[in-house]
Amino acid sequence: MRFARLMAVLVGLVFWNGCGDDDGGDTPAGVCGDGVVDAGEVCDDGNTAEGDGCSPTCHPEEAPRPRCGDGALDAGEACDDGNADGGDGCSAECEIEVPPRCGDGVVDPGEQCDDGNVAAADGCEVDCTKSKLLEIACGELPPVAHGTCEVVPGAGATLIQGVVLAPGAVYRGGRVLVDERGTIACVGCDCEAAGATVITCPRGVISPSLINTHDHLTFTQNSPYTPTEERYEHRHDWRTGRDDHTRIDTPGSATQAQIRWGELRFLMGGATSIVGSGSATGLLRNLDRGDQEGLAQKSVLFDTFPLRDSSGRELVSGCGYSNDMVRGEDIEGEAAYCPHVAEGIEASARNEFVCLQTAPNDVLKPQSAYIHGIGLTAPDYAAMAENGTALIWSPRSNITLYGDTAVVTAAARLGVQIALGTDWIATGSMNLLRELRCAAALNEVYYDGFFTDEELWRMVTGSAASVTATDEVIGALSLGKVADVAVFNGAERADHRAIVAADPEDVVLVMRGGKVLYGDAAVVAAVRGAEVCDELDVCGVAKQVCLQDEIGMGLEQLEREVGEIYPPFFCDEPEREPLCTPSRAATAPVNASVNGSTVYTGQPTDEDLDGDGIENGADNCPSVFNPIRPLDDGAQADGDGDGEGDACDACPVDAGSTLCSAPNPHDGDGDGVESGADNCPSLENPDQADMDGDGKGDPCDLCPADANLGVQGCPVSIYDIKDGTVAEGMVVALENVLVTAKHASGFFVQVKPGDPEYAGPAYSGVYVYSPENAVVAGDRVRIASAAVTNFYGQIQLGSAVVEVIASQGEAAPAPEPVAPADIATRGPRAAELEGVLVEVADVRVTGLETMYNEFFVTGDLRVNDLLYLADPFPVVGDRFASIRGILDFRNDNSKIEPRSAEDLVPGPPRLAAFGPAASFVYAGQTGAQTVPAPLEVTLSR
Incomplete structure (x- = not known):
């Protein structure tokens, strides 16, 4: 049968081959792929x-x-x-x-989160939205006639009513009670205080005032740089002009007045604290300096060049930057360390992180918060989370300079705590409200709404306090915290959104330590009463700012001193504001595409939803911005290789996993209580025990049986400080102590016989370092807080918050009589009488050190001029019946510090000169003048 069919085909072929075309032309050859088996x-x-x-x-x-x-x-x-x-x-x-579904462990477009389950109240809800905060309805507040708030003046405490943003909760119609010392005494629905000033804000949103974790205040006199299309790959490119890039030349020479103007910009944006690599007294708390306005916390160690590479050295491997790079041992005693790391998007930026993760330079530690952290990968962020290292994010400056910023979505998922900082005026934001606006815009347009408003707000409050190691005293509206409070207009924007999207006119009130510094004119005037503050119009709203008692001058004088300078606010988008739209599209002077990196304009389209230059079908995160960076070697970052880009992967370092194990960045001690609500955020205490009810948990309360709210020190005696009972570094309080002497930088206080705690002269006096203090000798003072310090061998108090409670010229205690040798340097009583009023008797001047205005007396005891310079200055051989003064220890020597001329009681006069030597009288004469010249007798006084 098969043979017959084959014969038929062959016959057909013969017949076909024997028939010519009508026109007699050639037959076309067969083609492979035409479905016909042709010859060959x-x-x-x-x-x-x-x-x-x-x-x-x-x-x-x-x-x-x-x-x-x-x-x-x-x-x-x-x-x-x-x-x-x-x-x-x-x-x-x-x-x-x-098909994408909620609960599959993949964060799909439209989802805020996906934790791989559909359980409720676990941080990610059944509809893949983040769990909302607890809302507590305290009751309706009566409307106000005008503005956002009304004030009923009172005395002592201040009660603020409105929408209260507390840790983990929102109180509607809630209350915050601030006591007379500027400490939060109550937060909730039922706070009360008889006779208090009451500020009622039915539409006001009450928040902790804001904390800026990164700025460079010494550059604040500049204006923003002129924007261009050029983008850089590393900070040394714009700092030094590397790799054919254009150098940005911005001087860092701000005067004190200009720094204060910069601080005014931040204050008018709701901030009261800053890490600014520069400082001035008044206005803001400078957390990396001593100018903390009474906060008395250990200063943040701010480090712009941890690799000591300011010369512009870049490496893609190894640690050969310099011989004095920071080492892990250098930061062991630091409460907070903030270095600039990985500011750039190329391999040399990431190598900074690698080097600083490697011993002996390993600073990837819980007290560290890396500024910028742009050029990092998911495993790098995972290492930060594992070691408790935080990230300080400056998106506007990053976008302006590099066209990209840190992969904050991945960092957050992996458990890295994130705080915001403005960087500097040249390429960053003029205040924290503008930095929040930038972060919120990136979140909405490029991160698919990953962060909630509450999470963004936390970056400038609780998280900012945590990364600066100040969360025990500021950053939250909680019992015992210092009353750094800001009120925002919530008429058009609710809750946390009122801060995240605030305009300049929406800042209703700013309070630092219970003291009103800025806000709506009617509110400020009503709270501060007769005190005069400067008025100004902010976008149609009358405001007042209180500068005189902060910086010693009013607004008009400050304006004259700073001259032409960038304004403190703008009603619309600030003039020449640096960019917040990511783009890298330049072709000159340097091509934006480096090592296969993506070229993009940052404009989302239907084909490229996230605007990262990669079309949706080829994008491993189609709805979350994640371009290819120079350090990515030509492929979008995917740390676990599972096809989900790091920026949108629910588990960026666990391929295929939907149950990611990441630490909670807001619970640093791991006790199950988030830091904002934790009364001891640095030590594990799940029971939150607080014996004295001062808001400080017992494990981290240095005096758990004695209430000391806020920054108030533990009540101690001078004896406890000087005899070593109290450890160095402890914050203490002294009540009703007598000032015995003062000078420009500080004063001495002493326990006096008759005082309840008097226990003898030994260890009864102490020096208090307090520049620009207003006390005088004879005052009784309360030292609400001061840190016990060892200043080159002298135990003294620093960072003191001082209040005069009586100024009646009270007499000092009688001086303690003592032998000179006993209190001379390293004498047997020198340590116990340091800071005490003493007296030595019948001493003779044995030596002079005129360069330092010092002289020596019997027993090798030094007499100094800290409080009074002897006039006339003694000479060797002079005798003193007595010398009184405060015993002080300076420059490695014990010294008496006379307070006035009355403390230097001269001895009997001595014969200073007698002559001339050859003087005669004639024999038998009496009462006659000597010859050849009158005889002169000179006494010492």
């Missing part, structure tokens, strides 16, 4: 594809190779729909595609 072909399957049994040359293939997309279900394939397209149920890898 063994097969022809109608195509020229490989792997289907018939090769592109129409010869049999030995064994057809399975191919995804050929329509045949081959071994290893779960499906094959005849194409290589994804998104149609069968992927390009021939795996069955599961």
Whole structure:
């Protein structure tokens, strides 16, 4: 049968070959792939594809190779729909595609989170939105006639009513009670205080005042730089002009007045604290300096060049930057360390992180918060989270300079705590409200709404306090915290959004330590009463700012001193404000594409939803911005290689996992209580025990049985300080102590016989370092807080908050009589009488040190001029019946410090000179003048 059919075909072929064309032309040759087996072909399957049994040359293939997309279900394939397209149920890898769903562990477009389950109240809700805060309705507040708030003046405490943003909760119609010392005494629905000043703000949102964790105040006299299309790959590119880049030359020479103007910008944006690499007294708390306005916390160690590479040295491997790079041991005693790390998007930026993760330079520690952290990968952020290292994010400056910023979505998912900082005026934000606006815009347009408003707000409050190691005293509205409070207009924007999207006119009140510094004119005037503050119009709203008692001058004088300078606010978008739209599209002077990095304008389109220059179908995070960076070597970052980009992967370092194990960055001690609500955020205390009810948990309360709210020190005696009972570094309080002497930088206090705690002269006096103090000798003072310090061998108090409680010229205690040798340097009583009023008797001047205005007396005891310079200055041989003064220890020597001329009681006069030597009188004469010249007798006084 098969033979018969074959014969028929052959006959047909012969017949066809024997018939010519009508025009007598040649017959066309067959083509491989036309479905006809022509001469020289063994097969022809109608195509020229490989792997289907018939090769592109129409010869049999030995064994057809399975191919995804050929329509045949081959071994290893779960499906094959005849194409290589994804998104149609069968992927390009021939795996069955599961439609995106909440609970699959992948954060899909439109989802805020996806924790791999559909459980409620676990941080990610059943609809893949983040769990909302607890809302507590305290009751309706009566409306106000004008503005946001009304004030009923009172005395002592201050009660603020409105929408209270507390840790983990929102109190509607809630209250914050601030006591007379500027400490939060109550937060909730039922706070009361008889006779208090009451500030009622029915539409006001009450928040902790804001904390700026990164700025460079010494550059604040500049204006923003002129924007260009050029983008950089490393900070040394714009600092030094490396790699053919254009150098940005911005001087860092701000005067004290200009720094204060810069601080005024931040104050008018709701901030009261800053890490600014520069400082001035008044206005803001400078957390990296001593000018903390009474906060008395250990200063943040701010480090612009931890690798000591200011010369512009870059490396892609190794640590050969310098011989004096920071080492792990250098920061062991620091409460907070903030170095600039990985500011850039190329491999040399990431190598900074690698080097600083390597011993002996390892500073990846819990007290560290890396500023910028742009050029990092998911495993790097995971290492930060594991070691408790935080990230300080400056998005506006990053976007302006590099067209990109830190992968904050990945960092947050991995458990890195994030705080915001403005960087500097040249390429950053003029205040924290503008930095929040930038972060919020990136979040909405480029991060698919990853962060909630509460999370953004936390970056400038609780998290900012945590990374600066000040969260025990500021950053939250909680019992015992210092009353750094800001009120915002919430008429158009609710809750945390009122801060995240605030305009300049929306800042209703700013309070530092319970003291009103700025706000709506009517509110400030009503609270401060007769005190005069400066008025100004802010976008149609009358405001007042209180400068005189902060910086010693009013607004008009400050304006004269700073001259032409960038304004403190703008009603619309600030003039020449640096960019917050990511882009890298320049071709000159340096091409934006480096090492295969993406070129993009940052404009989302239907084909590129996140504006990162990669079309949706090829983008491993189609709805979250994640361009290819120079350090990524030509491929989008995917730390675990699971096909989900780090920026949108629910578990960026766990391939295929939906249950990611990441630390809670807001619970640093791991006790299950987030830091804002934790009464001891640095030590584990799940029971939150607080014996004295002062808001400080017992494990971190240095005096758990004695209430000391806020920054108030533990009540101690001078004896406890001087005899070593109290450890160095402890913050203490002294009540009703007598000032015995003062000078420009500080004063001495002493326990006096008759005082309740008097226990003898030994260890009864102490020096208090307090520049620009207002006390006088004879005052009784309360020292609410001061740190016990060892200043080159002298135990004294620093960072003191002092209040005069009586100024009646009270007499000092009687001086303690003592032998000179006993109190001379390292004498047997020198340590116990340091800071005490003493007296030595019948001493003679034995030496002079005129360069330092000092002289020595019997027993090798030094007499100094800290409080009074002897006039006339003694000479060797002079005798004193007595010398009184405060015993002080300076420059490695014990010295008496006389307070006035009355403390230097001269001895009997001595014969200073007698002559001339050859003087005569004639024999028998009396009462006659000597010859050849009158005899002169000179006494010492």
